[in-house]
Each structure stands twice: as C-alpha cells, then as structure tokens.
Amino acid sequence: xxxxxxxxxxxxxxxxxxxxxxxxxxxxxxxxxxxxxxxxxxxxxxxxxxxxxxxxxxxxxxxxxxxxxxxxxxxxxxxxxxxxxxxxxxxxxxxxxxxxxxxxxxxxxxxxxxxxxxxxxxxxxxxxxxxxxxxxxxxxxxxxxxxxxxxxxxxxxxxxxxxxxxxxxxxxxxxxxxxxxxxxxxxxxxxxxxxxxxxxxxxxxxxxxxxxxxxxxxxxxxxxxxxxxxxxxxxxxxxxxxxxxxxxxxxxxxxxxxxxxxxxxxxxxxxxxxxxxxxxxxxxxxxxxxxxxxxxxxxxxxxxxxxxxxxxxxxxxxxxxxxxxxxxxxxxxxxxxxxxxxxxxxxxxxxxxxxxxxxxxxxxxxxxxxxxxxxxxxxxxxxxxxxxxxxxxxxxxxxxxxxxxxxxxxxxxxxxxxxxxxxxxxxxxxxxxxxxxxxxxxxxxxxxxxxxxxxxxxxxxxxxxxxxxxxxxxx
Amino acid sequence: xxxxxxxxxxxxxxxxxxxxxxxxxxxxxxxxxxxxxxxxxxxxxxxxxxxxxxxxxxxxxxxxxxxxxxxxxxxxxxxxxxxxxxxxxxxxxxxxxxxxxxxxxxxxxxxxxxxxxxxxxxxxxxxxxxxxxxxxxxxxxxxxxxxxxxxxxxxxxxxxxxxxxxxxxxxxxxxxxxxxxxxxxxxxxxxxxxxxxxxxxxxxxxxxxxxxxxxxxxxxxxxxxxxxxxxxxxxxxxxxxxxxxxxxxxxxxxxxxxxxxxxxxxxxxxxxxxxxxxxxxxxxxxxxxxxxxxxxxxxxxxxxxxxxxxxxxxxxxxxxxxxxxxxxxxxxxxxxxxxxxxxxxxxxxxxxxxxxxxxxxxxxxxxxxxxxxxxxxxxxxxxxxxxxxxxxxxxxxxxxxxxxxxxxxxxxxxxxxxxxxxxxxxxxxxxxxxxxxxxxxxxxxxxxxxxxxxxxxxxxxxxxxxxxxxxxxxx
Numbered sequence: 035x036x037x038x039x040x041x042x043x044x045x046x047x048x049x050x051x052x053x054x055x056x057x058x059x060x061x062x063x064x065x066x067x068x069x070x071x072x073x074x075x076x077x078x079x080x081x082x083x084x085x086x087x088x089x090x091x092x093x094x095x096x097x098x099x100x101x102x103x104x105x106x107x108x109x110x111x112x113x114x115x116x117x118x119x120x121x122x123x124x125x126x127x128x129x130x131x132x133x134x135x136x137x138x139x140x141x142x143x144x145x146x147x148x149x150x151x152x153x154x155x156x157x158x159x160x161x162x163x164x165x166x167x168x169x170x171x172x173x174x175x176x177x178x179x180x181x182x183x184x185x186x187x188x189x190x191x192x193x194x195x196x197x198x199x200x201x202x203x204x205x206x207x208x209x210x211x212x213x214x215x216x217x218x219x220x221x222x223x224x225x226x227x228x229x230x231x232x233x234x235x236x237x238x239x240x241x242x243x244x245x246x247x248x249x250x251x252x253x254x255x256x257x258x259x260x261x262x263x264x265x266x267x268x269x270x271x272x273x274x275x276x277x278x279x280x281x282x283x284x285x286x287x288x289x290x291x292x293x294x295x296x297x298x299x300x301x302x303x304x305x306x307x308x309x310x311x312x313x314x315x316x317x318x319x320x321x322x323x324x325x326x327x328x329x330x331x332x333x334x335x336x337x338x339x340x341x342x343x344x345x346x347x348x349x350x351x352x353x354x355x356x357x358x359x360x361x362x363x364x365x366x367x368x369x370x371x372x373x374x375x376x377x378x379x380x381x382x383x384x385x386x387x388x389x390x391x392x393x394x395x396x397x398x399x400x401x402x403x404x405x406x407x408x409x410x411x412x413x414x415x416x417x418x419x420x421x422x423x424x425x426x427x428x429x430x431x432x433x434x435x436x437x438x439x440x441x442x443x444x445x446x447x448x449x450x451x452x453x454x455x456x457x458x459x460x461x462x463x464x465x466x467x468x469x470x471x472x473x474x475x476x477x478x479x480x481x482x483x484x485x486x487x488x489x490x491x492x493x494x495x496x497x498x499x500x501x502x503x504x505x506x507x508x509x
Numbered sequence: 510x511x512x513x514x515x516x517x518x519x520x521x522x523x524x525x526x527x528x529x530x531x532x533x534x535x536x537x538x539x540x541x542x543x544x545x546x547x548x549x550x551x552x553x554x555x556x557x558x559x560x561x562x563x564x565x566x567x568x569x570x571x572x573x574x575x576x577x578x579x580x581x582x583x584x585x586x587x588x589x590x591x592x593x594x595x596x597x598x599x600x601x602x603x604x605x606x607x608x609x610x611x612x613x614x615x616x617x618x619x620x621x622x623x624x625x626x627x628x629x630x631x632x633x634x635x636x637x638x639x640x641x642x643x644x645x646x647x648x649x650x651x652x653x654x655x656x657x658x659x660x661x662x663x664x665x666x667x668x669x670x671x672x673x674x675x676x677x678x679x680x681x682x683x684x685x686x687x688x689x690x691x692x693x694x695x696x697x698x699x700x701x702x703x704x705x706x707x708x709x710x711x712x713x714x715x716x717x718x719x720x721x722x723x724x725x726x727x728x729x730x731x732x733x734x735x736x737x738x739x740x741x742x743x744x745x746x747x748x749x750x751x752x753x754x755x756x757x758x759x760x761x762x763x764x765x766x767x768x769x770x771x772x773x774x775x776x777x778x779x780x781x782x783x784x785x786x787x788x789x790x791x792x793x794x795x796x797x798x799x800x801x802x803x804x805x806x807x808x809x810x811x812x813x814x815x816x817x818x819x820x821x822x823x824x825x826x827x828x829x830x831x832x833x834x835x836x837x838x839x840x841x842x843x844x845x846x847x848x849x850x851x852x853x854x855x856x857x858x859x860x861x862x863x864x865x866x867x868x869x870x871x872x873x874x875x876x877x878x879x880x881x882x883x884x885x886x887x888x889x890x891x892x893x894x895x896x897x898x899x900x901x902x903x904x905x906x907x908x909x910x911x912x913x914x915x916x917x918x919x920x921x922x923x924x925x926x927x928x929x930x931x932x933x934x935x936x937x938x939x940x941x942x943x944x945x946x947x948x949x950x951x952x953x954x955x956x957x958x959x960x961x962x963x964x965x966x967x968x969x970x971x972x973x974x975x976x977x978x979x980x981x982x983x984x
Contacts, residue, residue, distance in 0.1 A: 064583070064625050065613065068576035073641065076573045098551045101543035101662055102646055103599075108539070124578075124604035126615070130650030131596050138540065140601070140615075150539050160835055166548065171577055171646065175605030187576055360635055 039372075041308045046252045053302055054181045057311040057373045067179040067186030071295065074373060075182075077319030078298055079189065083169065085221050085316070086191065086293070089213050095165045095193060100147050102170070103138040108146040111271040115145065118238020122174040124186075140173040145239065145264070145290055148194045149272040156196060156286055158277050163206070164196040182299035183256075183509050190294035196286045198278060200265070203287035207263040210291040211244035214259035222297060223314040223424040224248050224304045225432050226258060227454070227504055229480030232461035234468075237290075241265035247479045247504065249432040250303035253452015255479045255508040258300050261291035299509070304428050305397075311374030312397055314424050315417040322353040322413055323375045324391075325366045327382035334359075340386045341379075344406050371396060376420050377413060397424060438502070442493040445505070449474045454506050458499040460492035469494050476507045512847055516783045521727045528777055529656045532786040532848050542654040542661030546770065549848060550657075552794030553773055554664065558644065560696050560791070561666065561768070564688050570640045570668060575622050577645070578613040583621040586746040590620065593713020597649040599661075615648040620714065620739070620765055623669045624747040631671060631761055633752050638681070639671040657774035658731075658984050665769035671761045673753060675740070678762035682738040685766040686719035689734035697772060698789040698899040699723050699779045700907050701733060702929070702979055704955030707936035709943075712765075716740035722954045722979065724907040725778035728927015730954045730983040733775050736766035774984070779903050780872075786849030787872055789899050790892040797828040797888055798850045799866075800841045802857035809834075815861045816854075819881050846871060851895050852888060872899060913977070917968040920980070924949050929981050933974040935967035944969050951982045 039056055040048040054060055059075030062068075071079065087097070103126065110116045119142045126138040141147065148166075155161060169191050179185050193210060197203040211228060218224045226246035236243040240262035248256045266285040269275070275283045305312040315321050324345070326337040341355045356366050363380070370378050380392040391409065394401045397420050404412055435453040439445050445455060460466045461478055471477055485501040492499050514531055515523040529535055534550030537543075546554065562572070578601065585591045594617045601613040616622065623641075630636060644666050654660050668685060672678040686703060693699045701721035711718040715737035723731045741760040744750070750758045780787040790796050799816045803809035816830045831841050838855070845853050855867040866884065869876045872895050879887055910928040914920050920930060935941045936953055946952055960976040967974050 061626075061629075063576045064622070065576045065578045065580060068578060070576065070626050071574040073571040073573045077571070079574075080572060096548040096552070097555060098548045099546040099554075099664065101538045101540045101545065102648075103540045103543060103662065105540060121606050124601045124613075126599045127602045128612075129599035130652070137603075138599075147539070151536075151545050154536075173577075177605070187578065189574065 039308060039310065042251065049308070050299075050303060051181065053306050053311055054299075059298065059302075059311070060181050062181070065186075067176060069181050069185045069187075071189075074319065075298060078301070078313065078317050079295060081317045081319065082221070082297055083191075086213075086217055087167075087169075089217060090167050090191075090193065093165075093209065093213060095167045095195075097168065098166050099168055099170070100141075100144055100151060102141050104141050104144075104147045106137045106139055108150055109139055111146065112239045112267055114267075115239035115271075119143065119174075122176065124173050124175055141170070142172055142174045143290075143292070144168065144170070144172075144192055144194065145268050145288075146272075149268040149274060149288070152194075152196055152286070153272050153274045156274055156276050159198050159279055162196055162198045162276060162286070163202060165193075165206075166195065167191055167193045180299075180509075182295055182302070184296075188295050190292050192290060192292040195289045196269075196274070197289070198276065198284070198287070200287050203263055203265070203289050207244055207261045207289040207291065210289070211246060211259070211261040214246050214261065214291070214293060217293075218246055218248065218258055218297075218300075219425065221314065221316045222258075222301050222304070223316075223421055223428060224258070224300055225425065225429040227432075227480055227482050229482040229485070229504070231260070231480060232467060232478050232503070234461065234464050235477060237262045237264075239264060239267050240290075241267070245480050247506075247508075248300050248304065249428075249435060249454060249506075250300070250509065251431070252303075253435050253454075253506075255454065255504075255506040256296070256300045256303065257479070257508065258297060259291070259293040262289060264288035264290060303509075305424050306374070310372035312424070313374035313376060315376040315421045318374065318376050320354045320370075320373075320375050321417055322377045322379060323370050324353065324355040324379045324381060325363055325370065326355065326357070327363045327380060333383050336383055336386055337381050340406070341381055344391070344409060348410060367394075376417060395420060436504075440490070440493060445493060446474055449476050449505075449507060452507065454479070454504050456502040457493050457505050458490040459503050459505060460495050460497040460499055461503065462497075466492055466494040466497075470505065474507075476505050479504045479506050479508060512785065512843060514783060514785065514847075517726065524783070525774075525778060526656065528781050528786055529774075534773065534777075534786070535656050537656070540661075542651060544656050544660045544662075546664075549794060550773060553776070553788065553792050554770060556792045556794065557696070557772060558666075561688075561692055562642075562644075564692060565642050565666075565668070568640075568684065568688060570642045570670075572643065573641050574643055574645070575619050575626060577616050579616050579619075579622045581612045581614055583625055584614055586621065587714045587742055589742075590714035590746075594618065594649075597651065599648045599650055616645070617647055617649045618765075618767070619643065619645070619647075619667055619669065620743050620763075621747075624743040624749060624763070627669075627671055627761070628747050628749045631749055631751050634673050634754055637671055637673045637751060637761070638677060640668075640681075641670065642666055642668045655774075655984075657770055657777070659771075663770050665767050667765060667767040670764045671744075671749070672764070673751065673759070673762070675762050678738055678740070678764050682719055682736045682764040682766065685764070686721060686734070686736040689721050689736065689766070689768060692768075693721055693723065693733055693772075693775075694900065696789065696791045697733075697776050697779070698791075698896055698903060699733070699775055700900065700904040702907075702955055702957050704957040704960070704979070706735070706955060707942060707953050707978070709936065709939050710953060712737045712739075714739060714742050715765075716742070720955050722981075722983075723775050723779065724903075724910060724929060724981075725775070725984065726906070727778075728910050728929075728981075730929065730979075730981040731771075731775045731778065732954070732983065733772060734766070734768040737764060739763035739765060778984075780899050781849070785847035787899070788849035788851060790851040790896045793849065793851050795829045795845075795848075795850050796892060797852045797854060798845050799828065799830040799854045799856060800838055800845070801830065801832070802838045802855060808858050811858055811861055812856050815881070816856055819866070819884055823885060842869075851892060870895060911979075915965070915968060920968060921949055924951050924980075924982060927982065929954070929979050931977040932968050932980050933965040934978050934980060935970050935972040935974055936978065937972075941967055941969040941972075945980065949982075951980050954979045954981050954983060 801812035
C-alpha cells in the first residue's frame with residue numbers, strides 16, 4: 035500500500051512528515067514555524083486533554099487562566115530563566131495603533147506571570163498548597179521546526195503549584211512526573227524511562243527537573259513530559275512569602291510541570307507503520323469504523339440498516355458508519371487505515387444474511403468474522419487487546435534497544451544506529467556532557483530513578499561515577 | 510450581609526466588579542486590560558465549554574486549531590474587515606532576537622488565517638460543507654476594559670464554516686444563533702432576544718450578523734453571541750473556489766460565529782444579588798456544598814462521616830464537603846453564598862440524630878429540613894427548580910422592562926433608566942443610528958426575528974419604517 039508514504043526504512047524523517055500530512059493530522063501554516071492542527075489531529079488532542087485533565091483533578095488540581103502577555107521586565111527577574119527563554123521570545127511592541135511603553139513577551143512558559151500573581155494570593159500557610167493547572171498556547175521562536183515535535187506556537191498544559199515546604203514541593207514534582215508516566219503508558223501505550231535531568235539539561239530556573247523519555251521506532255529519544263522542582267527561586271524573584279504556623283515569614287516553594295501537543299508526535303513515532311497512522315484505541319477519535327459494502331441502492335439500504343441496527347445502543351462517540359457514497363469501499367479501507375482507526379468493520383449483503391460482520395485490526399491487519407450478536411463486548415475486548423499489544427511491542431523495542439556500553443569508542447561507533455545507552459558519564463561538571471553533545475550529537479536523557487548503584491569510570495573523562503545514566507540522540 | 514459588596518442600588522457598576530473580585534472569579538492582571546481567570550471563574554467557563562462543545566458536535570461540527578499569529582498582509586485582504594479590526598490589533602514585530610520581515614498580528618478573530626488555510630482544503634463540492642470550530646484566546650486592544658465583559662485578551666470559541674450555496678450558509682448562520690439562544694436559555698438561564706444587527710452594527714466583513722441580546726438587571730443590553738453570514742467576501746479575498754456539481758468554479762460561501770468569556774459577565778449581571786454570586790445550577794462548579802457543623806472532634810467525626818455516608822454513591826463532581834477546620838460554619842455559609850453555590854447543606858449533630866439535613870437555596874434563601882433518605886433525588890429536583898426559577902425571573906424582568914415608545918422626546922427622557930425600547934428607527938442609512946448613539950448613548954441592539962410587520966415613522970427622521978427595532982444602552 036503506497037498512498038505516497040515514504041517507508042520508514044527509506045527515510046524515517048520523511049515518513050513521519052508523510053504520516054502527519056497524509057493522515058490529515060496537521061499541516062504547515064502560512065506563518066513560519068506554526069502549524070494548523072486539523073480535525074483528526076485535534077480529535078486526538080481532545081482525548082489527551084480529557085484524560086489528563088481528569089488525572090489532574092483526581093490529584094487535587096484546579097484549572098485557571100493567566101494572560102498570554104508577559105511584561106519583559108517580569109521575565110528578567112529570575113536570572114537563569116531569562117537566559118534560557120529570552121532568545122526564543124516573540125515580542126509585541128505595538129498595540130492599539132501605538133508603541134507600548136514596555137514591550138510584552140508572548141508567554142514561552144508562564145512561571146513569571148503566575149508568580150507575579152501568586153504574590154497577591156499567598157500570605158499564610160492556610161493559602162497553601164495552591165494546586166493550579168492551565169491549558170494554553172505558548173510561543174517559542176524555534177529555528178528548526180517539525181510538525182507536533184517542535185513548533186513556534188504549541189498547545190500544552192502547565193501546572194504551577196505553591197507549597198509551604200521543600201518536602202511538599204518535592205513530593206508534588208515527583209507525583210506529577212508519575213502522573214505523566216502513567217498517562218504515557220496507559221493512554222499513549224508508550225513506555226517511558228522516568229528520571230532526573232542533569233544540571234545542564236534541567237529547566238531554566240529549576241532546582242532540578244524530572245522527565246519521562248520515550249524511545250521512537252528509530253531508536254531516538256523523545257522528551258515527553260517534564261516536572262520541575264523550582265525551589266524558592268521564583269518566590270524570591272517575585273517576593274512571595276507566607277506566614278508559617280510559627281508566624282514566621284518564609285519564601286514559598288514551587289513546582290511546574292507540562293506536556294504538550296508534542297505527545298501526538300511521540301504517539302505517531304511509537305506506533306505507526308508504512309501504511310499510515312496507528313492510534314492507541316483509548317486516544318482514537320474514531321475507535322471503530324463501519325464500512326458498508328454495496329453495489330445497488332437496495333444493498334445500500336440493507337447493509338446500512340444492519341449497521342444501524344447493530345449500533346443502535348452504542349455510545350455515538352465510540353464508532354462511525356462511513357456512508358459517503360462518492361467513494362468505493364476499497365478507497366475507504368485505505369483511507370481509514372491511513373488515518374489509524376483501530377478497528378474497521380466490513381459489512382456486505384452476504385454478512386447481513388449470515389448476521390455477521392468482518393472485523394479488521396489496524397495494528398496487525400488480522401481479519402476475522404464475528405457474529406453480530408454481542409459484537410460490542412467483543413470489540414471492547416479487542417480494543418483493549420490492541421491497546422495492550424501496542425504497549426507491549428513498544429516496551430519490547432525499548433528494552434531490546436537499550437545497551438550497556440563502557441567505552442566511548444564503542445559509543446561513538448554505535449550511537450548513530452539509535453537506542454538508549456546505559457553509560458557512566460560524569461555530569462557533575464558540564465565538561466563530559468559538552469563533549470558528548472559536540473562529538474556525537476547525543477545527550478544525557480536522564481538519570482533513571484531506578485538506576486542501580488554501580489561504580490565505574492566516566493567513559494569520557496575517566497572520573498568515577500556512582501551509577502549509569504541514559505544517553506541517546508533525541509528529537 | 511455586607512462582605513464589602515456595594516449594593517446594586519448604590520452603584521451597579523461597582524457592585525459588578527465587587528462580585529467578580531469577592532466571589533473570586535477573576536482579577537485584573539499586571540498586564541493592562543488583561544484578566545486572570547481564577548479557579549472559581551474558570552470552573553464556570555469549563556462548564557460552558559463542555560456543554561457548548563457538545564451542542565456543536567451534535568450539529569455536525571468538529572474542532573481544530575489555527576495559529577494565533579496572522580501576517581499583517583492577510584488582515585488587509587478584506588477591506589471592511591481590516592478597517593474594523595486593525596485599530597485594535599497587538600503586533601509582534603520582533604521574535605527570536607530579530608526584527609521580523611513582516612509584522613504578525615495576534616488574532617483579533619481568525620477569518621483571515623482560516624480562509625488562507627481553507628484555500629488548500631477546498632477544491633470540490635465534495636469538500637463542502639466544512640464545519641469547523643476552534644476554542645482559542647484572542648486579543649483586541651480595548652481602551653476601556655471591564656472584567657469578563659471587555660478585556661484585551663479573552664477566551665472564546667469561533668466557528669468557521671464553508672458552504673456550496675448562499676442558502677446553506679444562511680441556514681448555518683441561522684442555526685447557530687439558535688444554538689446560542691438555546692444555550693443561553695437552558696444553561697445560563699438567561700432569556701435573550703434573537704435578531705439581526707443593522708448594517709452599522711454588523712461584523713466587519715459580513716453580509717449580515719445575527720445576535721442574541723440579553724437584558725442585565727440594570728436594564729442595559731448585553732450582546733451575548735453573534736453569528737455572521739459572510740457571503741463570498743472572504744472566499745473572494747482569499748481566492749477560495751470549488752468546482753460545483755456542474756463542474757463550474759464558484760466562490761465558497763462562509764459563516765462565522767462566536768461566544769466568549771463575556772457570557773460569564775452576562776450570567777453574573779442576570780442573576781447575582783447584593784449577597785454575592787448566584788450561579789445557575791447547570792453551570793455551577795460546585796452545585797451542592799455540605800457545611801458540617803461541629804464543636805468537638807467527636808462531633809466532627811460524627812457529622813463528617815454522616816455527610817460521607819449520604820454522598821457515598823454520588824457523582825464526585827456534583828457536590829463538595831467543606832472540611833476546612835480553620836473556619837467556623839458561619840464564615841463558610843457566607844463564603845459559599847458569596848461564591849454562588851446553588852444549594853448549601855448544613856449538617857450538625859442533631860441532624861445526624863434525626864437522620865436529616867438542612868437544605869438552603871442560594872437564590873431565595875429558603876431553608877428546609879429534608880430526610881437524609883432519598884436526598885439526592887430531592888436535590889436534583891430542587892436544582893432544576895432553581896434553574897427554572899432563575900430563568901423565569903429574568904424573563905419576567907426582560908418582558909416587563911421592554912417598552913413600546915413612539916416619540917424621540919419620550920425615548921430620550923426614559924433611556925437612562927434602562928430597558929429595551931421597541932421603536933421605529935430607520936436603519937437603511939446610518940443617519941438616524943448615528944444621532945441615536947451621539948445623543949442618547951444607545952444603539953439599535955437588533956431587529957428581532959419575531960418583530961411583527963407594523964408601519965410607522967422613524968422616531969428621529971420621520972421616514973417610514975416597516976417594523977420596530979430594539980434600541981437600548983448596552984455593555
């Protein structure tokens with residue numbers, strides 16, 4: 035099946051772009067670096083939002099909304115933060131026909147505007163913890179963009195929490211990276227490594243950053259979500275203090291955490307194949323599609339009525355009947371395969387006669403006849419099977435392509451083939467990481483939480499290390 | 510009950526601001542003209558979104574996302590449109606540390622970026638209709654802002670549809686204003702007039718604009734939603750043609766329609782009172798709140814357990830138990846009254862003994878004892894009662910304050926007292942409308958769909974009119 039999709043073997047990057055475009059997920063916009071998220075792609079984002087939002091609320095968070103504009107002076111209040119983000123900012127200098135007195139930056143992330151606001155909300159330990167999330171667009175002026183993975187404007191959520199103690203902030207940052215892990219595993223069917231970023235890779239303004247890292251089919255890493263323990267940095271920058279239980283004034287402790295439309299890129303590169311998109315059922319906008327087959331108006335009425343009869347009591351969001359009469363069934367099969375509907379159901383006059391349907395799995399292509407009786411329950415089981423199978427395959431891939439390597443020579447020879455490399459690398463100073471990046475275009479992706487204690491020499495500097503880290507090339 | 514709220518009788522404008530601030534709905538942000546939507550206010554917006562989104566989907570629409578940036582040249586392609594919006598635009602001139610070749614406007618509305626995109630999506634009648642909605646932030650640089658009602662940045666949804674014929678576009682524009690009407694009536698409990706804007710008041714770039722207009726408690730009008738039939742204006746500006754069934758090239762017909770966070774302002778000014786916010790139950794983030802009453806730890810355990818027992822099988826989003834131990838019950842009563850929880854339930858040790866609770870309606874203050882058995886069903890009925898009663902009161906107010914007036918002298922004498930005025934006013938040229946605005950600070954709000962045929966002289970110019978219009982002062 036061609037459909038104009040480059041194969042993964044031929045050119046993985048081009049394959050990715052082909053999938054995004056041909057499966058109608060998104061396209062480049064007339065504005066450089068921005069994308070248009072088309073209904074199919076946005077439908078996946080809506081499912082991501084709904085499910086993540088529920089998980090945030092179950093962990094005690096509420097939503098709010100802060101302005102998209104940040105006075106330039108705010109950004110400058112936290113030294114590391116401005117250094118990290120100022121080069122990527124888009125700046126509004128004129129509005130309402132006049133030059134502004136102070137330029138406004140479009141939020142690249144909202145720590146500064148939010149902490150300027152929290153100053154008025156927090157004065158006592160009774161005001162804490164403050165557990166707020168925001169769904170928003172943000173803007174980072176990127177030089178090289180790629181649909182979903184890195185765009186100038188993107189959609190995301192950003193949690194911003196305030197706590198009375200270091201320990202509580204630490205607990206929150208840790209809790210939220212595990213919410214992301216669970217979401218990635220359960221909904222994206224995407225296994226991830228969970229760990230901490232090195233100082234060189236942490237968020238600009240954080241004490242430390244936790245992350246989930248996924249492995250794409252080409253063996254490259256994708257940072258899929260981050261959770262930052264910000265310590266008292268932003269509270270100090272914006273003078274946010276509270277009276278503790280002993281009536282002493284203390285600076286507030288903070289976290290922030292976010293995931294973005296990038297997750298859709300990760301989902302594509304984890305599961306899709308040379309025939310098009312493969313969507314985990316839990317995130318599929320159309321989990322089950324009926325393609326009725328007819329050659330006459332009479333047959334059309336017959337099969338359409340049967341499909342309607344079968345689905346009469348189903349949740350309308352759980353399936354679609356493709357009734358378009360300008361396309362032949364073969365065209366529809368190919369289109370739904372391309373667009374990643376997890377299950378396709380074929381129903382022709384003979385199926386109606388036998389009171390059965392033909393069920394086709396998108397992930398394996400497996401085709402089986404099923405009785406119309408009790409179909410919904412069978413499909414639910416099948417959708418669960420598909421979800422689990424996608425996860426199992428991705429997990430097996432990640433595990434089989436995670437290598438333990440001790441010599442930098444070997445690392446350099448193999449890094450281009452992709453994979454996660456368990457290596458000794460001294461991240462206590464930037465030296466080894468900088469060489470790694472310059473010489474191999476790879477980085478330390480994370481210090482996994484579950485890295486066992488293990489002593490060995492840094493593969494670059496020879497300095498002693500106490501555990502291995504994960505290094506890889508990445509998106 | 511004071512709580513620092515100005516009474517409506519004293520100063521309606523200040524009362525409104527007091528409600529927004531003290532009920533913790535929103536606040537002014539450090540960025541001029543922008544607001545921070547706080548969790549209580551955003552919770553209402555989430556309910557608005559969920560319910561409207563469902564109504565859009567039930568009428569065949571899907572969501573997508575278009576860039577927030579619009580090249581300045583796009584805005585200029587439709588002459589009326591640029592004239593209407595250019596003076597309000599915020600402009601990005603620098604990004605990524607460099608001056609941009611072409612300035613980017615932050616969307617004040619998205620017709621131009623969307624029609625530049627639709628050009629690539631539409632080539633045949635098979636691609637039509639295209640029924641797309643977007644949830645987004647937009648920016649209009651307003652001189653005078655007011656929380657929720659008029660802010661520089663606000664949240665909204667904007668539908669943008671494309672059709673093969675004038676009639677289909679007309680049907681869509683008409684259908685969507687009725688979706689808004691139904692939403693306003695059923696969820697906001699806010700009666701509205703439905704009609705057409707005059708040419709002077711229509712959307713910049715539309716053939717005509719339909720609107721819903723609500724009456725606030727002070728008798729002023731609030732434009733609560735608009736639906737525009739754009740004709741072929743944007744298709745011509747962006748050269749969007751399709752091949753019709755006869756293989757002839759035709760320009761596409763368009764509509765757009767939107768409502769915004771302004772609806773929250775309308776809701777406040779329709780129902781709230783001098784004690785605080787009154788929320789229609791269907792939009793209340795916390796429809797039912799339990800305030801347990803205790804004087805000892807023993808009693809606390811007793812009443813809390815009873816509240817938990819009663820609510821054990823309830824939907825967790827349908828109620829809250831206020832367990833905060835740093836506040837007394839009286840403080841909590843006042844706070845929940847201020848924040849507009851539709852039903853408050855008081856439960857103390859004696860109530861537990863009698864297996865009953867005390868139920869208090871926010872709208873009327875009515876207080877009744879109810880048995881704990883079967884409480885959920887009783888509350889559901891009560892919530893429905895409250896919803897209906899709020900609507901009935903607002904409808905009665907709108908009707909009783911709608912006046913039929915024939916003389917301009919009488920109009921000028923009475924307009925300052927508020928109300929909708931059924932008047933003859935010649936809107937075929939701008940003359941009368943301009944005088945109306947200059948001399949009375951009022952405008953034609955709409956030509957109601959249900960205005961009966963009725964001949965009479967324009968109250969300003971004396972020219973003959975064929976029906977009355979609604980004139981009023983407005984927000």
